[in-house]
Amino acid sequence: MIIVLKEKVTENIARLQQLFADRKQVFVHKNRVALLAVEPSEIPADIRAAASEIITKTPAAVQASRLFHPEDTVIKTAHSVIGAGGLTLMAGPCSVESRAHILKMAAVAKKGGATVLRGGAFKPRTSPYSFQGLEEEGLQYLREAADQNGMDVITEVMDDEHVELVAKYTDIFQIGARNMQNFSLLKAVGKAQIPVALKRGMSATLDDLLNASEYIAAGGNQQIMLVERGIRTFANKYTRNTFDAAAIPVLQQLTHYPVIADPSHAVGHWDLVTPLAVTGVAAGAAGLLVEIHDDPEHALSDGPQALKPGKYLTMAQHAKEVHQVLAAWK
Amino acid sequence: MIIVLKEKVTENIARLQQLFADRKQVFVHKNRVALLAVEPSEIPADIRAAASEIITKTPAAVQASRLFHPEDTVIKTAHSVIGAGGLTLMAGPCSVESRAHILKMAAVAKKGGATVLRGGAFKPRTSPYSFQGLEEEGLQYLREAADQNGMDVITEVMDDEHVELVAKYTDIFQIGARNMQNFSLLKAVGKAQIPVALKRGMSATLDDLLNASEYIAAGGNQQIMLVERGIRTFANKYTRNTFDAAAIPVLQQLTHYPVIADPSHAVGHWDLVTPLAVTGVAAGAAGLLVEIHDDPEHALSDGPQALKPGKYLTMAQHAKEVHQVLAAWK
Amino acid sequence: MIIVLKEKVTENIARLQQLFADRKQVFVHKNRVALLAVEPSEIPADIRAAASEIITKTPAAVQASRLFHPEDTVIKTAHSVIGAGGLTLMAGPCSVESRAHILKMAAVAKKGGATVLRGGAFKPRTSPYSFQGLEEEGLQYLREAADQNGMDVITEVMDDEHVELVAKYTDIFQIGARNMQNFSLLKAVGKAQIPVALKRGMSATLDDLLNASEYIAAGGNQQIMLVERGIRTFANKYTRNTFDAAAIPVLQQLTHYPVIADPSHAVGHWDLVTPLAVTGVAAGAAGLLVEIHDDPEHALSDGPQALKPGKYLTMAQHAKEVHQVLAAWK
Amino acid sequence: MIIVLKEKVTENIARLQQLFADRKQVFVHKNRVALLAVEPSEIPADIRAAASEIITKTPAAVQASRLFHPEDTVIKTAHSVIGAGGLTLMAGPCSVESRAHILKMAAVAKKGGATVLRGGAFKPRTSPYSFQGLEEEGLQYLREAADQNGMDVITEVMDDEHVELVAKYTDIFQIGARNMQNFSLLKAVGKAQIPVALKRGMSATLDDLLNASEYIAAGGNQQIMLVERGIRTFANKYTRNTFDAAAIPVLQQLTHYPVIADPSHAVGHWDLVTPLAVTGVAAGAAGLLVEIHDDPEHALSDGPQALKPGKYLTMAQHAKEVHQVLAAWK
Known part of the structure; x- marks a missing residue:
């Protein structure tokens, strides 16, 4: 009630x-x-x-609901304002691969207008024998690269034990799709005072996603953004997942948290990232989370979906142009 | 080969x-x-x-393939040019309900810039006890309404026996999602000299869709457009289907046929139609197929997803603005 | 009501x-x-x-409902009784390939206890360039092979125009998954006096399936059986479709029509057909529809999922043993 | 290689x-x-x-593969032998609700032939405001109830921090579907010397499941069993998930780990649990994991899918009868 x-x-x-x-x-x-x-x-x-x-009819995820909190949540970090009507660009490589590499990529990301630098130091890989990330060393490089360019950091935290460590380096926690219902982790970031980007699980309904966000809010942290990154469907030959564009306006109706689109994981192929990024903006996303790499063939993870610098700059330009059209309608 | x-x-x-x-x-x-x-x-x-x-490695649907036919197919009807870089708007009520109603709706559709009038005279309804359409009478009204407004007609043909009858009234055949693999019907429209809009089945892969189109092409009719109208997934609470936005750029890579977005059937709720229409345009659709109704509560079919005239005009305006941004990139 | x-x-x-x-x-x-x-x-x-x-709360498919018709429907043909507690075996090749071949396969099918011979004369193939069936010639061979072995015939009818022709040769119409919502075809078999086996569409909910059956019943034909043959899901690497075993007991609760399991199309690989056939029986199926072939590598269609004669006889034996266990519980 | x-x-x-x-x-x-x-x-x-x-062509999850380990893995606990051709029954309430209740339920489980007692002390609930389990107190009751009845314990561990605690009380760790790719947790149980029952995630392919198991094996723990508990599909009206029966024989081909069926979570409604349990056995499951409750209407979690004691005893009897038929074929 x-x-x-x-x-x-x-x-x-x-x-x-x-x-x-x-x-x-x-x-x-x-x-x-x-x-x-x-x-x-x-x-x-x-x-x-x-x-x-x-x-009287209230959803279980009541703090997430617009019925309880009608105004948009706006998240402010040192270099970004997310959810206030602008378009926040978050870009960087899938993994932090080396100090030199993340410094180079940060400069590229910045050039395209990104205010948040992404990069994984703890990597949730399907196989235990794949590269698992540089861990704390990676976090240090990421922080340095962001600071050099006047950017914020977003990076994934994979378990509750690492929350404290990651908190020392990041401005935004990323919770990966596979951990969307890792409730111990959600409770742990709920107690932190750092914004959280919660990715939708591959088979999560929107109610599941909002209930997962409520675990964070219940801990006292309402600085939440939700990330649409594609769902698992039968249509998995030409795209890795199915980008659920409609989820963005539906979420905007149900919740006050900003919604970010991640076209890279949704499609899994670099040549579809730009049209899907633009699509996400057209659907009303408050920001984009995009993977970039200067040498995707030799990336340590997710190379096929990374945009090369030139393509990234074009994508960023196109996304901004479409965003301007939408912004004028409000 | x-x-x-x-x-x-x-x-x-x-x-x-x-x-x-x-x-x-x-x-x-x-x-x-x-x-x-x-x-x-x-x-x-x-x-x-x-x-x-x-x-040597050619897809089964070879005539549909860009490997065989690299240039875009452009479909020209009396009042429309589809696939040449413009945005073709197709609008109208789900069903032709009466002569007066379709005349009224045609004028609205025209006002928003539609050059094609949609309306069903033969309706594929889930239940046999639901309204099944006005049949030939409906076709006559639809033709009259289009002619009065200088528009083309698109209408569904449900079986091979009706192809000849429908051909007398329509400029574009519509093949519904449920009939995407009704091969007798595909063969029948393949022998006609009238463009065909083939809707993707609810569980059709893109290869299935292209193979279905090949049945039409194999009969000699290459005037084909493909319609993305949402697929069936677990995410079916807030939207009727899941609009597969990525299908549009993927299809554009694979085939030379123009791709139309149908946001109405994809989402099933009028308040999501406009954001999804804009999304479809952003994904690169060559046109939109949209349902409109002046009194959706009393529509004989699919009322909940119909846009009222005022909303439709806004949608059309927004779609055109986003299309202009994309057009400038080429 | x-x-x-x-x-x-x-x-x-x-x-x-x-x-x-x-x-x-x-x-x-x-x-x-x-x-x-x-x-x-x-x-x-x-x-x-x-x-x-x-x-007062009745489903749209009222004639299919147990609320309207509480007792099981029993379908009797010359050689089979379907839905009375026994296990009806329907077996044969995917396509009728030649007179000699169907005669040989009929003898095998009979040996395993099948009372119904399956075989396609009109084939719904994904590509227009694949083998489309022997048509009426195939129907003649199929009838002859069934008659020689004292069996019934089940064969697919693909459009309303062929209903009369196929009716001359078959004891049971098969409506394929792709045609489950081909309403013209459903209406046509609804007017015939021949039992119909209606296959569930790849993305059909159970309500969709029952509503489709209602099109047949509304025409006056209540001799209907429903076929579970797998649905389309993301789990499509090791199996062609996902066999929805639970659909069988759910359908048995909702409707009085017998439910048949088709393990061949559900899995698509012969080495999984036997465990899935047994699974279907355990779930309560009233019959099995199974593809057999003596030389699957050279089959004109669907070879990979056909059981060779020896495997078929084992499958039939196993299915009967599990059925006996279930029959004793009633 | x-x-x-x-x-x-x-x-x-x-x-x-x-x-x-x-x-x-x-x-x-x-x-x-x-x-x-x-x-x-x-x-x-x-x-x-x-x-x-x-x-040379080996799967990433090489230790899970039959190519590397052709013989079946057999898991032996104090009271159970899993994977040696028998049928292991694991039963109990969804949650440990009180000492008295778990003692009562353990006796019922035992009566039906279960050698493993299930019960959740740490509960992964969709909403943070739902009952989250009795935690260590629940583990104590569960251990006591199992010991009184000469049974093993299976219980869920939700995060790596709790592995040590849960290990003091359990004979088998359960990893829930939502945590199937919680890699920190998988690594933690991989270092323990206690068998692990790994549940398939709702949108996990079989390769995903095997790769997840490899995280456990890579830590040194090869005492793994895999649990099919239904996947998320569009067919979610009459059943909570879609039980993927074919996954059982496919997994048996790919891996040497025993496969357990969980019909309770697959269907979500008690009246479908028995047919699905029997179906799982027919598909070749080495065991069943079933929820029971004497007063489901007042259960603290998942009441609708719990079998009452009488129904449970019938289910157990039916499952054993079908298992005997299959056992005789080997």
């Missing part, structure tokens, strides 16, 4: 908090109070009278 | 046709000859010498 | 039929009357009083 | 190990040596001569 108060807001919120102090889920946002374990009949008559609306 | 001739083109094509006159699949396009049931070793040495390239 | 009468059955049915003679969907089965286009308030009070139950 | 030695086995294995001591993946099983990072040309000629076969 969500009570939307029209008057005596401060007073009534205090009373509701006091009344239901023994219940577990009591959330307050401005003039709205969400009470998950409370029956409507338990609300005092005068508080009912002070409410403009009592929403 | 496709032989790409660089010299003595006319002469060598004539020889190849004569040599393999007893084989079934011999196709010629400009300087290219496709020979499906022929071994490379059967090609005379001097013809090999006259070839710039012999492509 | 379904009215279940406990008394004055004949009299009240007659009155209901008279009362709603102007409505379209009025169906009677024993003491049950289904009225699709009637409001509960339109039922006279005394008929309400004579009813033991009024079921 | 896998080298299958026919002679001088001990000597040649020692030489290969010495030769490639600097490489990362060198695995030995009896007379087979798998060398992942070695080129065929690096193998000395005399070792080649001593080999009966050199398999």
